[in-house]
Amino acid sequence: MIDPTAPHAAPARSDPADDEGERALRALFDPRRFASQGSATLELLASHLGAAASRALEPVMPREGPAALCEAFPARFPARGDGDVVAVMARALTASTSLHAPGFVGHQVATPLPDAALCELVAALANNGMAIFEMGPAASAMERAVLQWLSSRVGLPPTSGGVLTSGGSLGNLTALLAARQAKAGADVWRRGLRNGPQLVVFVAETAHYSVARAARILGLGDAGVVAVDVDAELRMKPDALAAAVAAARRRKHHPICAVASAGSTAAGALDPLEPIADVCAREGLWLHVDGAHGASLALSEKHRARLRGIERADSIVWDAHKLMLMPALVTAVLFRDAGAGAAAFAQEAGYLFDPRGDDDGDAWSDVGKRTVECTKRMMSLKLYACLQAHGTQLFADHVDACLARAQALASLVRARPRLELLVEPECNIVVFRVRGATNGKNAAIRKRVVADGRYYLVQVHRPEGLWLRTTLMNPLTTEGDLRGLLEEVEAAAVALDA
Ligand SMILES: *Cc1c(COP(=O)(O)O)cnc(C)c1O
Numbered sequence: 001m002i003d004p005t006a007p008h009a010a011p012a013r014s015d016p017a018d019d020e021g022e023r024a025l026r027a028l029f030d031p032r033r034f035a036s037q038g039s040a041t042l043e044l045l046a047s048h049l050g051a052a053a054s055r056a057l058e059p060v061m062p063r064e065g066p067a068a069l070c071e072a073f074p075a076r077f078p079a080r081g082d083g084d085v086v087a088v089m090a091r092a093l094t095a096s097t098s099l100h101a102p103g104f105v106g107h108q109v110a111t112p113l114p115d116a117a118l119c120e121l122v123a124a125l126a127n128n129g130m131a132i133f134e135m136g137p138a139a140s141a142m143e144r145a146v147l148q149w150l151s152s153r154v155g156l157p158p159t160s161g162g163v164l165t166s167g168g169s170l171g172n173l174t175a176l177l178a179a180r181q182a183k184a185g186a187d188v189w190r191r192g193l194r195n196g197p198q199l200v201v202f203v204a205e206t207a208h209y210s211v212a213r214a215a216r217i218l219g220l221g222d223a224g225v226v227a228v229d230v231d232a233e234l235r236m237k238p239d240a241l242a243a244a245v246a247a248a249r250r251r252k253h254h255p256i257c258a259v260a261s262a263g264s265t266a267a268g269a270l271d272p273l274e275p276i277a278d279v280c281a282r283e284g285l286w287l288h289v290d291g292a293h294g295a296s297l298a299l300s301e302k303h304r305a306r307l308r309g310i311e312r313a314d315s316i317v318w319d320a321h322k323l324m325l326m327p328a329l330v331t332a333v334l335f336r337d338a339g340a341g342a343a344a345f346a347q348e349a350g351y352l353f354d355p356r357g358d359d360d361g362d363a364w365s366d367v368g369k370r371t372v373e374c375t376k377r378m379m380s381l382k383l384y385a386c387l388q389a390h391g392t393q394l395f396a397d398h399v400d401a402c403l404a405r406a407q408a409l410a411s412l413v414r415a416r417p418r419l420e421l422l423v424e425p426e427c428n429i430v431v432f433r434v435r436g437a438t439n440g441k442n443a444a445i446r447k448r449v450v451a452d453g454r455y456y457l458v459q460v461h462r463p464e465g466l467w468l469r470t471t472l473m474n475p476l477t478t479e480g481d482l483r484g485l486l487e488e489v490e491a492a493a494v495a496l497d498a
Helices: 020-027 031-053 066-072 085-094 114-126 137-153 168-183 209-217 238-250 273-283 294-299 338-343 380-390 393-414 439-452 479-497
Strands: 161-165 199-204 225-228 254-261 286-290 315-319 331-335 419-421 429-434 458-462 465-471
Touching (some): 031 114, 137 161, 137 294, 137 331, 161 168, 168 209, 168 254, 168 286, 168 338, 209 225, 225 238, 238 254, 238 273, 254 273, 273 286, 294 315, 294 393, 393 429, 393 479, 419 479, 429 439, 439 458, 439 465
Parallel strands (some): 199 254, 254 286
Antiparallel strands (some): 161 331, 419 429, 429 465, 458 465
């Protein structure tokens, strides 16, 4: 039967692109046009970097608030534009927080290597979608290579495997999914959670919120996430973990996984991985190490030992867009047993993955089998290319420098009696405040410093109150900047008293 809604074959039109709109579109693919827009874009970015270096980029965070920016970037678009995409990007850059300003010491987001940004451009233009090998041959091979290298850095065995994904939050979800599949005692992927015991994940209260969120996404609910006590240095107490597991078993709950943070979010505390791994081994729990921030310490000769025990993890999350200088996002999810990672997603998708294929489920080449994502960016390119082009020592040295900068800032804080540290920094996050000032006042101090424009720092709420928080991972920040920051903080405290 003929479907009357089906499009007919076009009558006598030789080329469907032979109309004005399509011709204009094709002109945008002209290599010469691309080259000229491209050099204008590079000029724009180069002058942005130059302005950062000469401190002309201030304020680090633009002063315009949400309302002003909605006006600057209205939801009105012309039917036909002037083609000047560089002008729009220039306005966006000006109104963006500048991570290359030496005074950027805020959130845990890398000041990206400019070379890595160039890789992003190539990844975007090539746009290989990665789900299957055929849609990302080079990207899949480079992904495998960086994963193998990262695995070996943290001491996982050659049977390990993994996947790159878009961020630590998605990485934690991916790892917990594998943990659930391995430890639930039933095929939860197929049967769902119905009628099964309450599954429980244990995590220190200082962990990143994405861990608790992932557990809830997995259907574990309120009772499925148990907060484990931390010590005075904000590190998970292994004894408290063991006690919490015992308490859960008494309630007839079913413990599946402990999540240790290697570099917890608030203050960068390193949970003691060795004794936590002992508890997990004794109790038959999956050990997930959330090393989104701190797994990079494994790159450093000097600091690697502080991750001792990470090699016993069943899964590890490691963000290269934190301490490895990469633009967001590129996260490695590493599995001690490559098969366990593949088992997390026992899905068939006949149109993508060949069910009769010769792979046995943990074959590396179709990465879409092992991620929440289907299409994803060629995120391996930037990391692979920078490791090849600049060598591994650059990254090791950067980790050392970041940790040294944190120690320098901590010493400067200690030398100023009006300031106090939350804890001695274990990695490159330094949390401090003006002693004796209320939470409101410390918040006002931060606001004032940020509004002054030379620095961008953040704040963190702890049971002990509100603290000012800095992450030292910007290679352009000098010790003079750190001194200047503390001077501004103290000056703001005085000004607010006046
Ligand atoms: C940053 C961070 C996350 C979240 O990672 P995203 O890449 O921002 O999604 C999770 N856990 C820890 C410990 C982190 O530092």
